[in-house]
Amino acid sequence: MxxxxxxxxxxxxxxxxxxxxxxxxxxxxxxxxxxxxxxxxxxxxxxxxxxxxxxxxxxxxxxxxxxxxxxxxxxxxxxxxxxxxxxxxxxxxxxxxxxxxxxxxxxxxxxxxxxxxxxxxxxxxxxxxxxxxxxxxxxxxxxxxxxxxxxxxxxxxxxxxxxxxxxxxxxxxxxxxxxxxxxxxxxxxxxxxxxxxxxxxxxxGDMPKGVSAKVVEQVTGAAFGQRRKMLRQSLKGVPGALDALAKLAIDEKRRAETLSVGEFVSIARELSG
The missing domain is CATH 3.40.50.150 (Vaccinia Virus protein VP39)
Structure with a gap:
């Protein structure tokens, strides 16, 4: 050495x-x-x-x-x-x-x-x-x-x-x-x-199946870009996001910081099809 x-x-x-x-x-x-x-x-x-x-x-x-x-x-x-x-x-x-x-x-x-x-x-x-x-x-x-x-x-x-x-x-x-x-x-x-x-x-780690990284980035960017607002406001500009919330039974009155990482992945999966 x-x-x-x-x-x-x-x-x-x-x-x-x-x-x-x-x-x-x-x-x-x-x-x-x-x-x-x-x-x-x-x-x-x-x-x-x-x-x-x-x-x-x-x-x-x-x-x-x-x-x-x-x-x-x-x-x-x-x-x-x-x-x-x-x-x-x-x-x-x-x-x-x-x-x-x-x-x-x-x-x-x-x-x-x-x-x-x-x-x-x-x-x-x-x-x-x-x-x-x-x-x-x-x-x-x-x-x-x-x-x-x-x-x-x-x-x-x-x-x-x-x-x-x-x-x-x-x-x-x-x-x-x-x-x-x-x-x-x-x-x-x-x-x-x-x-x-x-x-x-x-x-x-492992890449979750059926999920686009671009969509994860889009959803998190929108959700936390207006983190004090409810999801129905922060995600309304993301096509299909509010429908995804309804399908997944995620309350649109919640704020981004209350969602788990898994819930964000589920939303992105719905939008990645």
């Missing part, structure tokens, strides 16, 4: 500082980073996609775990530090300079992969929804291990009936399992963000 200098030393040597515009917050605690890299299980020889590696703190932990890492980074200031990591772990690290929101991840990876990332706060949710969307299932990714603001993480794993339950929870749970794997205190970061963070681990 290569003997690497402390992360703080690497960052100081390269004159790096976290960019607020890029949603960066650096983690220096290598023991914590090792625990994060262990969440997906044994990564030895596995392909891993990392978004926004920055100076490479989590990247180090993934490489030490034996992963073959493809890292997408748009901050050119961080590329020299990542290049040093690539030299320390020959053949294990590929760095792509670019915007993860504009790249085709499946094409980049060209094989099944895990996603492990301390996501930049400003694009984290959008990337997450992209990985969960689409008709092709199971997806090319084996698992998603992602750090979010704790509030967002709670929304992903939320259960029906509470204010946190919404479209993000349904998209994460209707054909996947999502769990809160670890909480990370704001003091672990440099600079410390204003909010607490948490890591969510998602694994794909």
């Amino acid at each position: 290569p003997d690497l200098p402390p992360l703080r030393e690497v960052i100081a040597r390269h004159g790096l500082s976290a960019s607020k515009a890029l949603g960066q917050n650096f983690l220096f605690d290598e023991q914590l980073l090792g625990r994060i890299a262990a969440i997906p299980g044994d990564l030895d020889g596995q392909a891993v996609l990392e978004i926004g590696p920055g100076p490479g703190g989590l990247t180090r932990a993934l490489l030490r775990a034996g992963a073959r890492v493809t890292a997408i980074e748009m901050d050119e200031r961080c590329l020299p530090a990542l290049a040093e990591l690539g030299e320390a772990f020959p053949g294990q690290l590929t760095v792509i300079r670019g915007d993860a929101m504009k790249l085709d991840h499946a094409e980049l990876m060209d094989e099944p992969f895990h996603v492990v990332a301390n996501l930049p706060y400003n694009v984290g949710t959008a990337l997450f929804v992209n990985w969960l969307s689409g008709e092709n299932w199971p997806p090319q990714w084996h698992s998603l291990t992602l750090m979010f603001q704790q509030e967002v993480a709670k929304r992903i794993v939320a259960q029906p009936g509470g204010g946190a339950f919404g479209r993000l929870a349904v998209l994460a749970q209707w054909r996947s399992t999502a769990k809160l794997a670890m909480k990370v205190h704001r003091s672990a970061f440099t600079p410390p963000p204003k909010v607490m963070s948490a890591i969510v681990h998602v694994e794909p």
Whole structure:
């Protein structure tokens, strides 16, 4: 295993500082980073996609775990530090300079992969929804291990009936399992963000039969887009939705946050024929 200098030393040597515009917050605690890299299980020889590696703190932990890492980074200031990591772990690290929101991840990876990332706060949710969307299932990714603001993480794993339950929870749970794997205190970061963070681990499950992902996205978008309104109001713009409610004996006076994930799937199945 290569003997690497402390992360703080690497960052100081390269004159790096976290960019607020890029949603960066650096983690220096290598023991914590090792625990994060262990969440997906044994990564030895596995392909891993990392978004926004920055100076490479989590990247180090993934490489030490034996992963073959493809890292997408748009901050050119961080590329020299990542290049040093690539030299320390020959053949294990590929760095792509670019915007993860504009790249085709499946094409980049060209094989099944895990996603492990301390996501930049400003694009984290959008990337997450992209990985969960689409008709092709199971997806090319084996698992998603992602750090979010704790509030967002709670929304992903939320259960029906509470204010946190919404479209993000349904998209994460209707054909996947999502769990809160670890909480990370704001003091672990440099600079410390204003909010607490948490890591969510998602694994794909079975695709419900007779259901279109596009319809699930349409129904949840409409229902939670006007979440304070009754379903008869929020879903009236979705063709056939009110008839589906009647057929399924779902009271149209209910609000979206009271429906179970299974009920959303049933509505989508009625509309997917």
